[in-house]
Amino acid sequence: MTRPPTAAQRRVIDAADPVTGRLRGTEAQLAALVRHGLAFRHPRPPHDHFLTPAGHRTRDAAPQPQAAARPEPNGVFAPRVGGAETADDGPARAREVHSAWQGLLELRRMTNPDAAVDRPCGWERAHLVRAAALALEAAGHPPEGPDRAGYRVRATPQPEAVAVYEADGERLRACEATLERAGWQTGEYTEPRTRTRYLLASPRRV
Template identity: 40%
Template sequence: MTDDGFEAATGDGPAPAAAPGAADRRAAEVRVAFDGLLQIRRLTNPAGGDPAAVPAAWERNRPVRAVALALEAAGLAPSAVDAEGRRVATGYRVVPGEGPGTVRVEWLGPPGSGAAQQEDAALAECARALDRLGWECLLYRGPRKRRFLEAEPSPPPRGAP
């Protein structure tokens, strides 16, 4: 969260605040932001169909934020880093993908956290959450045999803007 408003957790930010009630406040903020995203889809879907069917133009223009919000709203934990950039929490990390409009979703954690052993199941859960919202996901194996997802928005229906 910034002073400017809500920011979805990409997995490269600080660990969640441990203050009493902080988790509940964050969950409420995520719900409001995700409901707003679905409302944007409802208002911009020319066919008036299922708002979960395809990402809206807002999401296509901000895919890292949109995917991070979708994952956080699905209840998946983001990774986190400390002030020196060291991983301090295990979870997803969303960064821009290789191609325009794509994102890369990784499952990362601090050394010794077991993140590498969790990544197959965790990335499958990430893919399910994104698939339900109209994101197409492909699983790849990258450097050091670590897996990651590449996600991109499903194409809009024919005749859509």
């Protein structure tokens, strides 16, 4: 890509499904994104177009101001990583989480070389914290919030690894089981200074 996308192409990129990267646009817009290496046309019917890793980076590098400030009210789904987020456990949120998880499984099927859905795909390795949080939230684990305990997913200095914290030991082990079912390899560790137990989780490759 030698030049930035046009305003019309940028709108197509920004409107892509936040999890799968599925695109909607005119044939000319989609073809232009393919030529620039920002999208690819899936070889299997219905031959939808999806963001490439470069396309995801382009979208993430310059998010729309409204989406960056208030992602969920503006319609952009974001998995809850735990922390200061307010928790909405209503039916609408449950439907969004279920849809996002099903979309991620479909992305695995389409982008893993052997169409496997039991292990993470390239998008998950590029968005470790969001991918792990989605797996946990989709399985029904509550994220930590201002007024409740729950999981927290945080980035780590290690490549392809996130840390998952949960104050309750039994719930931490339940998070470990969920991530392993979702195709992650995990290990339980203790922080030397605080003695806090946490999981170190990485996407499984085989």
